[in-house]
Amino acid sequence: MSTKKIHLTPFETTHIQYLHKWLNDERAIRMIGRTPLTYEEVVQEVEKKRMNNDLILGIKSDEKELVGWVFLKDIDYAHGRASIGILLSSESRGHGYGRIAMEQMIDLGFKQLRLNKIYLTTRGINEQAIALYEKIGFVTEGKLRNHAYVDGKYVDTYFMGILASEWNK
Numbered sequence: 601m602s603t604k605k606i607h608l609t610p611f612e613t614t615h616i617q618y619l620h621k622w623l624n625d626e627r628a629i630r631m632i633g634r635t636p637l638t639y640e641e642v643v644q645e646v647e648k649k650r651m652n653n654d655l656i657l658g659i660k661s662d663e664k665e666l667v668g669w670v671f672l673k674d675i676d677y678a679h680g681r682a683s684i685g686i687l688l689s690s691e692s693r694g695h696g697y698g699r700i701a702m703e704q705m706i707d708l709g710f711k712q713l714r715l716n717k718i719y720l721t722t723r724g725i726n727e728q729a730i731a732l733y734e735k736i737g738f739v740t741e742g743k744l745r746n747h748a749y750v751d752g753k754y755v756d757t758y759f760m761g762i763l764a765s766e767w768n769k
C-alpha cells in the first residue's frame with residue numbers, strides 16, 4: 601500500500617465537474633446521498649462548505665488528475681474537533697486509496713490544525729467504509745437507530761471517532 605502515490609491537493613472550482621460525476625454514482629447515492637444532483641446543486645454544496653470554513657482537499661494519484669475528495673467539516677477549534685468525510689470516484693474504489701487519503705487528512709488535522717478528535721458518521725450498510733475506518737483506528741461510539749432511509753428501508757447510522765492520543769500511538 602505504501603507504494604501507491606496518493607497526495608492531497610487543493611480542491612479547485614474546476615474540479616466540481618468531477619465531484620458532480622462522483623456524487624451521482626449509484627453507490628455514492630446509496631451511501632452518502634439521497635437523489636441525483638444537478639451541477640448547480642453540487643456547486644452550492646461546495647459553496648456551503650467554503651462558507652463554513654471546511655477544509656476541502658482533492659485526492660490526486662500519479663495517473664489521474666483527481667480520484668476523489670476528502671474534507672474536514674464543522675471544525676471547532678474551541679473543542680478541538682472536526683468531522684471527516686471522503687468520496688472516491690467509482691473506478692478508484694477498492695485500491696486502498698481511501699486509507700492513504702484518510703490517513704493524510706487525519707495527520708493534517710492532528711498535526712497542523714491541532715485537533716484533539718476527528719469523528720464521522722456513516723450508514724451501517726456501508727461495510728466497506730466501516731472496515732476502512734476500523735482499520736485506521738476509529739472506534740464506534742454509538743449507533744443512531746433508523747437514522748437514514750435507503751432503498752425503502754430505515755438503516756442505522758454509526759458515529760465513529762478517533763482521538764489524537766490514539767493516533768499518535
Ligand SMILES: CC(C)(COP(=O)(O)OP(=O)(O)OC[C@H]1O[C@@H](n2cnc3c(N)ncnc32)[C@H](O)[C@@H]1OP(=O)(O)O)[C@@H](O)C(=O)NCCC(=O)NCCS
Binds near residue numbers: 628631723727
Ligand atoms: C468508502 C471508501 C472511501 C473506501 O475507500 P477505498 O479506497 O475504496 O477502500 P478499500 O476498499 O481499498 O479499503 C477498505 C477495506 O474494506 C474492505 N472491504 C471492501 N468491501 C468490503 C465489504 N463489502 N465488507 C467488508 N469489508 C470490505 C477491503 O477489503 C479493505 O480492506 P483491506 O485494506 O484489508 O483490503 C470508497 O470506497 C468510497 O469513496 N465509497 C463511496 C463513498 C462512500 O461510501 N464514502 C464514505 C461515506 S461514510
